[in-house]
Amino acid sequence: MERTRPIGDVLLQVDDISLSFGGVQALSGVSFDIRRHEIRAIIGPNGAGKSSMLNVINGFYHPQQGRITFKGQTRRRMRPHETSSQGIARTFQNIALFRGMSTLDNIMTGRLLKMHRNFLWQALWWGPAEREEIEHREHVERIIDFLEIQSIRKVPVGQLPYGLQKRVELGRALAAEPELLLLDEPMAGMNVEEKEDMCRFILDVNDEFGTTIALIEHDMGVVMDLSDRVVVLDYGRKIADGSPDAVRGDQKVIDAYLGVSH
Amino acid sequence: MIYREAGQFKTTYRADQAVFPILQDRVALLLILLGAYVGIPMFASEYLVVAILIPFLILSMAAIGLNILVGYCGQISLGTGGFMAVGAYAAYNFALRVPELNLIVVFLLAGGATALVGILFGIPSLRIKGFYLAVATLAAQFFLDWLFSRVQWFTNYTPSGSVAAPPIRIFGYYFGSPAERYLLALLLVTIVALVAKNLVRGRIGRSWMAIRDMDIAAEIIGIRPMFAKLSAFAVSSFIIGISGALWAFLHLGAWEPLAFDINRSFNLLFMIIIGGLGSILGCFLGAAFITMVPIALNQIPAMLGVPISTATASHLELMIFGALIVFFLIAEPHGLARLWAVGKQKLRLWPFPH
Numbered sequence: 226m227e228r229t230r231p232i233g234d235v236l237l238q239v240d241d242i243s244l245s246f247g248g249v250q251a252l253s254g255v256s257f258d259i260r261r262h263e264i265r266a267i268i269g270p271n272g273a274g275k276s277s278m279l280n281v282i283n284g285f286y287h288p289q290q291g292r293i294t295f296k297g298q299t300r301r302r303m304r305p306h307e308t309s310s311q312g313i314a315r316t317f318q319n320i321a322l323f324r325g326m327s328t329l330d331n332i333m334t335g336r337l338l339k340m341h342r343n344f345l346w347q348a349l350w351w352g353p354a355e356r357e358e359i360e361h362r363e364h365v366e367r368i369i370d371f372l373e374i375q376s377i378r379k380v381p382v383g384q385l386p387y388g389l390q391k392r393v394e395l396g397r398a399l400a401a402e403p404e405l406l407l408l409d410e411p412m413a414g415m416n417v418e419e420k421e422d423m424c425r426f427i428l429d430v431n432d433e434f435g436t437t438i439a440l441i442e443h444d445m446g447v448v449m450d451l452s453d454r455v456v457v458l459d460y461g462r463k464i465a466d467g468s469p470d471a472v473r474g475d476q477k478v479i480d481a482y483l484g485v486s487h
Numbered sequence: 488m489i490y491r492e493a494g495q496f497k498t499t500y501r502a503d504q505a506v507f508p509i510l511q512d513r514v515a516l517l518l519i520l521l522g523a524y525v526g527i528p529m530f531a532s533e534y535l536v537v538a539i540l541i542p543f544l545i546l547s548m549a550a551i552g553l554n555i556l557v558g559y560c561g562q563i564s565l566g567t568g569g570f571m572a573v574g575a576y577a578a579y580n581f582a583l584r585v586p587e588l589n590l591i592v593v594f595l596l597a598g599g600a601t602a603l604v605g606i607l608f609g610i611p612s613l614r615i616k617g618f619y620l621a622v623a624t625l626a627a628q629f630f631l632d633w634l635f636s637r638v639q640w641f642t643n644y645t646p647s648g649s650v651a652a653p654p655i656r657i658f659g660y661y662f663g664s665p666a667e668r669y670l671l672a673l674l675l676v677t678i679v680a681l682v683a684k685n686l687v688r689g690r691i692g693r694s695w696m697a698i699r700d701m702d703i704a705a706e707i708i709g710i711r712p713m714f715a716k717l718s719a720f721a722v723s724s725f726i727i728g729i730s731g732a733l734w735a736f737l738h739l740g741a742w743e744p745l746a747f748d749i750n751r752s753f754n755l756l757f758m759i760i761i762g763g764l765g766s767i768l769g770c771f772l773g774a775a776f777i778t779m780v781p782i783a784l785n786q787i788p789a790m791l792g793v794p795i796s797t798a799t800a801s802h803l804e805l806m807i808f809g810a811l812i813v814f815f816l817i818a819e820p821h822g823l824a825r826l827w828a829v830g831k832q833k834l835r836l837w838p839f840p841h
Contacts, residue, residue, distance in 0.1 A: 283707060309709035321707075323700035325765065326693070334697050338709040340690045344718075350685035355501065358689065362500045401708065 233261030335400025552726030561699030568751035569631030574731030605724020763824025
């Protein structure tokens, strides 16, 4: 696969992250990096700590130990709205759309951080406030075109089928123009056709917008095809890290997935 | 057949984002406004204006305020009556103690004071939701009831605890007749409805709805829950405060704390549930419904020649309200506004629904 944007320097570096909930050690001493413009997969058996890792990266969980460096800035703890204003967006394993709102409004919420007109202008809906709204609407319409969801623009997302909801959720994340996009099982529960569509969108996002992508996925075919590098977690520890081919042949990974007596 | 949007093409996002994108709706709205501003003051009877239209308008405004909080931001409140009381007593005290203030300024200040109280009682919403928040706002209702009946400073030490509004005089013009007071209420309700609509369809409205639909996801896309929730409490209480002041000044004239008790809170909650949660139109429909039903129950049996006693009518009223609320919660949680939208959708396709 040829790519228009070569993989660059390190965008996100996680160092020695440990996270526990009471007595449960979700992550222990995990370190890896994500480079600019790459597609980085995080895999592992159920309960390996993959989603916890994403939650740590976007500030939803606060690790007891370790550092995260994003765009050269190191942090210990951060609130989700701070990470999103720095350029991290995500989708969720079980869809987290705003069900009462239309597709358009859902994607527009992704632009909230970029809208600045104050309260009084909004109350008047006139002049600058209206211009700002239309300006962001144009951006959102480009995303709607890109994801081919023009026909469901005004439909409340609660009425949409699962595959389309996943797509709208991707659209909402893209609307924020993130530098790092975290996708938590973007293809879970989809049929082959929907998966192919989603793969194409992920590759196009990566290629056209240059967005760096970290994804969690259980479909190994997808992971091996899409990703540039793979990190494998098991019981909260990193057991392998490298190119898809290297990871595939790794004995520890095979053991983790097939299960061996320890 | 008449309600058809064929040929009405939207070529700009501006046109697409209009509140009433369909021509027929705009014409209908214009006719309604024309009727409300010109027709009714000229032709309506005094009874209609005083007993039905003024309360309807003011309660619609209060319902808009409550709907912003409950319907758009998803924070349940049972303290509406208390907040209306804050607006009423704030307006009374501002008008009493600073008599040179313009009455419009008094209403705005009353709204501002209520917004502050609303933010204060909204703070628990940062930690608790659902039933627990409902109980916390219920506490606001009882506390405010107690405050205005016990702390006599608010009622200017009148022995009975009942206070009277000053004459309604704005820019030297005296609003004496029912029609004039009706027009004042109508004007303010129009402005509030427009502002509320603008807020809920813009950035801040989206952040309220995001918090309502899924607060965790909202936080992750960058909405600060504290700001979204407290701003909803503030805007909602501001509007409710103004409506409380209007209720006292334009409708009641003289009142005591009992006018804003818990029944008022429930009454308004019923309005937005029946009218439609998360809909500005629903506030008007709900307020109209709740104001009309008791009157209809009084009039219709007599018209049909089956006189029922006042007591029976008021029992019937309670029973019908109860039944309707249960019905709406089960069948159509989005209320009359959704029924109206479904009806319009059907009408667009009629008579060829395929």
